[in-house]
């Protein structure tokens with residue numbers, strides 16, 4: 058796991074999961090019902106602050122936030138201006 | 140653009156996918172007034188069956204209470220059927236203001252404003268009083284109407300893990316730079332039947348300079364020593380800044396809701412809340428009858444006590460039979476089955492036994508937490524509860540889940 062995966066996974070665990078819940082970077086979060094899309098606002102804010110980026114609302118979709126890996130992908134894309 | 144074939148097909152496909160996912164909701168036609176015993180036509184087209192009702196919000200049994208019906212008849216004669224106006228044009232009778240006063244008195248608040256429903260109250264209140272410099276911090280299990288209201292408001296959104304006070308505290312710390320922090324919670328959570336720890340929440344609100352909002356729809360009228368609601372239960376009357384609630388459950392169950400709380404907040408809602416400004420006033424029949432209901436509640440504790448006794452009896456019976464109940468301190472008693480299909484099958488079999496209780500599963504509750512939710516009423520007689528228990532035990536035996544642990548049930552049926 059790289060640094061970004063680890064940081065985001067840790068945040069997701071702390072922010073959304075109970076202590077007995079385990080996930081991997083590929084565990085679906087929203088589509089599986091582990092996290093509801095309403096609660097995802099705090100994740101968006103965390104990413105923007107941590108990585109000093111602005112995630113446009115039309116890219117902060119439940120699909121783009123569904124796994125830790127997809128979130129990393131989104132952050133990198135925005136960092137690289139894609 | 141016309142309603143062309145492509146659009147029609149897209150809608151049909153969406154409906155089909157709801158059906159395929161088991162999310163399509165079917166209405167059940169009731170051929171009687173709301174009561175402990177009702178006649179239900181289900182599936183549509185079959186002849187109605189007599190069943191005992193365990194799924195209404197008629198907590199105090201007032202929906203078809205003779206005195207309530209009598210009050211409604213009198214109100215209809217005295218005040219007419221409708222007002223055909225929003226409140227601020229020509230839709231406010233003296234009884235509308237009277238009901239607002241009575242609700243404030245009952246809840247122990249400074250002022251109250253009526254809405255057509257609590258859904259409307261929740262949809263309107265946040266936008267009317269919060270702006271971009273503010274933050275709304277909500278329990279993650281708040282009712283859908285609160286989420287909708289928050290979405291309509293420009294203030295920042297945040298949320299904390301259900302009932303987790305440490306997490307709430309972290310959030311309050313994180314948002315110290317905002318103008319207003321508002322903690323938002325249901326008083327009673329309708330899916331689990333648990334209550335928000337309002338004593339703790341008020342303590343945190345005082346420590347971190349936050350306002351407190353509660354939606355007490357499932358508590359008003361019966362919870363707490365004199366039925367005022369969750370804030371009375373936790374001894375924090377007067378310390379909740381905003382209470383929204385409904386007249387559509389314990390208080391006679393017709394319809395209507397309100398925002399009750401700090402005087403200035405209510406006044407701002409009267410100026411700015413869009414569902415108040417742009418929707419018709421509450422019918423005079425409902426207004427006058429709800430006043431009567433509040434009077435009835437203030438006169439006697441009988442119905443509240445009966446509800447408490449009934450609930451205790453019901454929980455004890457289910458627990459002794461070996462069901463797993465969700466910890467609840469209200470008249471909402473969820474029986475945990477974990478698996479969605481099991482919950483559906485269980486509910487269908489109960490119906491065959493003359494017991495009407497609904498299964499809830501994802502996305503209404505989290506995955507793997509499917510359940511039958513039962514709601515107890517003061518309208519239930521001991522005999523209704525006994526017949527309910529008998530049916531639950533019979534169906535529980537059929538599925539071999541009595542006395543089984545959560546893990547054993549999941550092992551048998553999956554998640």
Ligand SMILES: Cc1ncc(COP(=O)(O)O)c(C=O)c1O
Pocket residue numbers: 255256257258259282284325329354356357384385386387394395396
């Ligand atoms: C917690 C909660 N808030 C609000 C509502 C909506 O109330 P009303 O039916 O008055 O719109 C409900 C009812 O479904 C509810 O359970």
